[in-house]
Amino acid sequence: MHWLYLGTAVVFEIAVAVSAGRARGFTRPGWTTATLLSGGAATYLLSRALLTFDVGVGYALWTSAAGVGIVVLGALHLGQRPDRRTCAGIAVVIAGVVGLQLSGAA
Structure with a gap:
């Protein structure tokens, strides 16, 4: 869960x-x-997940997955083009x- x-x-x-x-703004x-x-x-759902995950690991997974998801969403739907470094x-x-x-x- x-x-x-x-x-x-x-x-x-x-x-x-x-x-x-x-x-x-x-x-x-x-x-x-x-x-x-x-x-x-x-934040609420993260706090529920952190009942099982270690805080550092859970937060790292959350921010990493969200960051990648935002970049992918931006590339697919918002006209943003990631370069090689991204x-x-x-x-x-x-x-x-x-x-x-x-x-x-x-």
Whole structure:
């Protein structure tokens, strides 16, 4: 169940990034509300996942997966084009998450 909480927290964290970008400095009430609600949901679900995960590992997984998800979403739907360095950074993040899994920390 903790993986479900963590995965759903990642989805909400990606929603935070998209909503915050569209909120334009919190000047657009609908997007501002979406940012705050999705941020609250992401934090709540992360806290549920951290009942099982070590805090450092759970937070690292959450931020890493959300960061990669935001870059991928931006490339697929927001017209953002990652360069080679961005792709290399994503590969390093993925390798780190795999390393956490293989170490038995997650």
